[in-house]
Structures are given as structure tokens and as C-alpha cells.
Amino acid sequence: MSQIDTTASAAAENPFAGIDQSSGNFSYDVKYDFDAGSGLNERTVDYISTVKKDAPWIREFRQNALKAFLAKPMPTHWATKDLENINFDKIRYYLSSGQKPKRTWDEVPDDIKHTFERLGIPEQERKFLAGVEAQFDSEAAYSNIKDVVSKQGVIFMNSGEALKEHPDLFRKWFGKVIPTGDNKFSALNSAVFSGGSFIYVPPGVKVSHPLQAYFRINAENFGQFERTLIIADEGAEVTYMEGCTAPKFSTSTLHSAVVELVALKGAKIQYITVQNWANNVFNLVTKRGLAHEEAEIKWIDCNIGSRLTMKYPGVVLKGRKSRGEVISIALANDGQHQDTGAKMVHGADETTSNIVAKSISVGQGRSTYRGLVHIPRHLKGCKSNTECDALLINTNSRTDTYPSITVRGSENSVQHEASVSKVSEEQILYMRQRGLTEGQAMSLSVNGFVNDLASQFPMEYSVELKRLIDLEMEGSVG
């Protein structure tokens, strides 16, 4: 197997570089044992079901989803027309070298192992994680949970495995938070999903260290469709982190995940994403959590890279006194469009939602915020706060805000604040006068802008975010 390497070996020298874009820009010429070919029809879906040995109900679920996907129009009446540039006939929907993830890195095939070593995953696992799953194209190549955590009864495995080993638990919640027909891309995912994580945390168990998944696209013209389902039982607590990279191909790549979270009474789930897709990736992801009584769901979402990201993590506040929070950071550089936001649907009294979204647009980069807050008339004592700040760097940048707040009834409190600021030339000059290069100065401004949010991340991830911002800003000077 040969290695196609587009950058020098900088990443190899720095195993901690993790998810920075240049270090993600390499690929291996892997011979896949399972390939569903290009294009999408009933046979593609059949092939995936057969390879994965799907139970009949999953087979049926997939075929129904395919119909829903084909029937739904592209949402270009409200979203960007760039979606029309996705060529569904050219995409490969399933590529793998086997369906069973390895439990130790030694068993992982060399090229795949080297990929994750270059991305720093085994190192991070040793340092601070309770468990890791590493997905390479369609399937997890590696999956492991530390003994101390599995002894508490925590289940952390690939969703394909979970379907077989914990079918009842899986089926109870699967597709319940995000129904197949929620949107065109959730339907697509439901038809061809493969990989992703399944987590179950038993009542009262607090997982002390984060569980992490890493999603790696290696192949060209590929679509990655992982499906993640996390269930925190009563009073349980868990933090899940995901990172993603892909090499920079000239053709487009599609990433369309569905992530469902279920926090039962008094449970807490924190879901952290630091994605750094190459800028040929269409990243169209549906993420939603269901919060029962007094439960808390927090999404921390950092979107860097990609050609187009559309992602609006949401929380359905189903139980009394439940809380939902979305912390979102998006950086849109030249040629990128970050269309991100949050959804908060209040469904019970005394529920609280908080959205803080910060976007940075550089050069021709475009960022869009879409927010939805819904509080129906009959509810009492609900609170919702939205803060949405945009930073523009260079005059061509564009930012749009589309808040949609429907609050009925008078016994609820809602706040919405939005601001747009620019990095001024005076500010940059001031920093350069202290010796910082133009790139360092811009990078510091941007880091300052997101600082209050970044400080809420686990340390390793805030360091990573800073590194990514530095890299993007260094590259934007010219």
C-alpha cells in the first residue's frame, strides 16, 4: 500500500498536532474489502444492510429512509444554493475493510494505525480519555473503553455493534429524538448510516473522564454517515468529545451525521465537537438532545474548516426544570460558509435554555447564525437567553443572523442580544507595534474574541482550538 502525502512530515514530528488542518491533510491508498460503489439506490442500501448483517427492522428502516430522502427537496428555499453542487451519484456510500473494530492499536492495520498516530489519538487516549473510538471511513477501526469505566456498567461501542449486542436499549431511543424525516440529510443518514458511537451510562454513574470519538475520512468522493446515540440514565453524567478531519481532495466529500442524546431524569450530558474538515467537505449534520426532568444537555460546538457546514444542535426540554445549552464557535475562512446555530424547544415549565454563538468571518468567508427558540403559551417560569456575536476580519467578510424566537404567554423570560464587531486596523497596528506579526495579531484578536467560551472547554481542547485558530489566521494574511 502506498502513501499519498500532500504535506511534509510536520505532523509526524508533532503527534500532538491532533486536529490541525495541515496535519490532517494526508491519505493512504487503502484497499477496501467492502465498497458499495458510487451512487445511491435501493441496491446500495441493500448492500450496506447485507454487509452489516442488519436485523430485518433495520433493513426496513433504511429502505423507508431512502424513500424519504428521495422525496424531500433540497432545502434551498431557505439554505444556500451551494447544496445543489452535491453530486449524490458520484459519492461512495460505504467503504470498509471489515466491520469489527479492534480492541488494541496493535491489531489495527498499519495504514489506519499510522493515520490515527499522526493525528495523535493513541497519545490522547493514554493521557486523558476514558475511552476512544476511531472511525476510518465507514467503520470504526478501533474501539476501546478503560476497564474502570466498563466495570461501572458504562457501554461505549460502535453503534453497529450496539445494534447487535444491546438491541432493546438501542431500539428504544434510536430515531426517537431525530425522526428519519426531520430533514433531507437526517433521512440520508438513516438510509446509509454506518459507524458512530453508542453510549449508555447507568443510573447515578458519573464518568470522570471524557469518552472520545474520532472521525476520519480517508477516501476521495466519499460520504461518511455515522450515527451516534448517547443515553444517560437517571442522575448519570458523561462528557463525549468528537474530532474530525479529512484530507484535502479536489472533489467534494460529504459528511452527514445524526447524533441523538437522551438525558433521563437529573442526568447531564456534555457533547463537545472540534471539527476541522478540509475545505472540500460538505458537513451537514443533525444533532439534538432530549432532556427529561431536571436533566442538563450542553453542546459545545467548534466549527472550523469545511466548504459548507449546516448544523444547529438542539435540545428538546421535555421535563420540568431541564436545561439546555449551546456554545458555538464558527470560523469561516475564504471559500467557506459556516451556517450554524441552535434550536431550543421548551416543552415543560421552568425550563432554561442558553445559547452563546460566536462567529468569525475572514476574507471572503461567510458565517450565518440561525437560532430557534420556542416557548409555547401554556408554560410558566421558562427562561431563555441568546447571545450571538460576530467578528469580521477584512472587508469582504459576510455575516447574517436569522433568529427565530416564538415565545407565547407572559410568564416566561427571554433575552436576545446580538453584536457585530470588526478587527480594526488600529488594533492590528497596535499589536504589530508590540512586535507581533500581522498573522499573530489577528490570531490573538480572534482568540480574545472566543476566549470566554474556549475557557469552558477541557484544557486539551481549548489548546487545540487556539492552535487551529492560529493556523487559520496565519494562513489568511496576504
Add this chain to the structure above:
Amino acid sequence: MSSLEITNLHVSIGEKEIVKGLSLTVNSGEVHALMGPNGTGKSTLSKAIIGHPDYTITGGDVRLDGKSVLQMEPDERARAGLFLAFQYPSEIPGVTIANFIRAALQARHAEGEELDASAYYKRLYQKMDMLKIDRKFTSRAVNAGFSGGEKKRCEILQMAMIEPKFALMDETDSGLDIDALKIVSEGVNQLRGPGLGVLMITHYQRLLNYIVPDHVHVMWDGRIVRSGDKSLAVELEAKGYTWVKKELAHA
């Protein structure tokens, strides 16, 4: 010993010439005061020296230790040893003073060469003690919501940490009440020494009661019209700028 030589400098903003052939040499260890009424080109001179993009140098030269800085980027000039204490320093939201100064010092290191964090903080706290600055100060975002006095102290602290060869101080006394003026002046006096040359730009003589200059220059209409020792400042104070206008401008 270092020198900052300004020779026959001409500076324009857009089409308008502001500095019209100004020459001045500052050596390390010296404090020069540049005085003059508003609109005479003092601030323009300081901004042109540090390479502000809005100011065009149309003639003459600025040399640091014999080497022209005019082709250098603003950050190269800074790293070469030129520091400007701004009259109106910019805010940098979300970036603490401690992190900002650290980034400025880090920028002076070779790539991959990390600043020693504990040594940095030790030195920062020494300088803060010297300048009588409260420890909490450096965890605030740079200039964000600062009073006039705080902004100027922040500039002086940066200067103390960066240790430039030459400091240009643009109207450091503006916007300060008498107590703040005393504190800032004490700070500058602490930093005076054989390794530092200072060009202090001021409209008022009162600053010179606290920071006593070695040389005083009077600027009028883009040029230096008279130079002398500190007694010149006293004379100027007594006779006022109308004296400059009547007697010196046509000398």
C-alpha cells in the same frame, strides 16, 4: 550605545504634508522632549517612525543604529527596538495584559522556542511592583474599559517588559489628573537609564516637572524651530506658544 537618527524627514497624510523636513538624533540614555501646539505634526512624526500605514514618508530617513527602518514592516521595527506609547491605545477584548505582553515577548523568540512561563511571570511581577501596579491589573483585558490613567500605566508596563532601545511617548500626560500623572512619571523615571532613549511628545510643560528632559525641542509647522536644554521648556511655558508663532516660526 544606540542611536535613533531622523534626518530631513517629510511625512504626508494623503496629499497633505504634515512633517516638513525634521531632523533630530536621540542617543541611548537621553530623554528628549518634543513640544509644540496641537496640529504641528508631533504625533504624525511618532506614527511615521513606527510605520503606521496611513502616514506616507515622502523624503528623508529614519535610522536605528545607522540602518534605515523605512523599508521595515511595523512589527519588524518594533522587534528592532522601537516602541510607541500610544496617546490612544487600542482595546483588545478578551486578551489579558499578561497574555498580550507574553505574546509580544514570544514574538521576539525564534519559532519553536517557547518563553519560560514561570520566569516570565516572575519578571512581570517585579516590574509591576516597581511601577506600583496591582497584581490583579494584568488579568484584565488590554485597555478594555480602562480609565485614562490605567491605559497609560498599561503602556508603561509594556514598555518595561519589552525593554525597547527607544521609546516614543505620545502625549503620555493627556487625560491624566495630577495623581495619575505623578504615578506614570515615576514609572518612566524608573525606566530611564543608559540602555533607553526617550522621545517624549507633549503639549504641556507640566509633564516636564516630573520627567526632567536632557534636551527640549520646539516644533512648529512640521519642523523643529528651536532646541535647547530644560530651560527652554520653562521659557516656553512663560512666553506661551504665541511666542513661538511670532518669533521662532520665522527665525
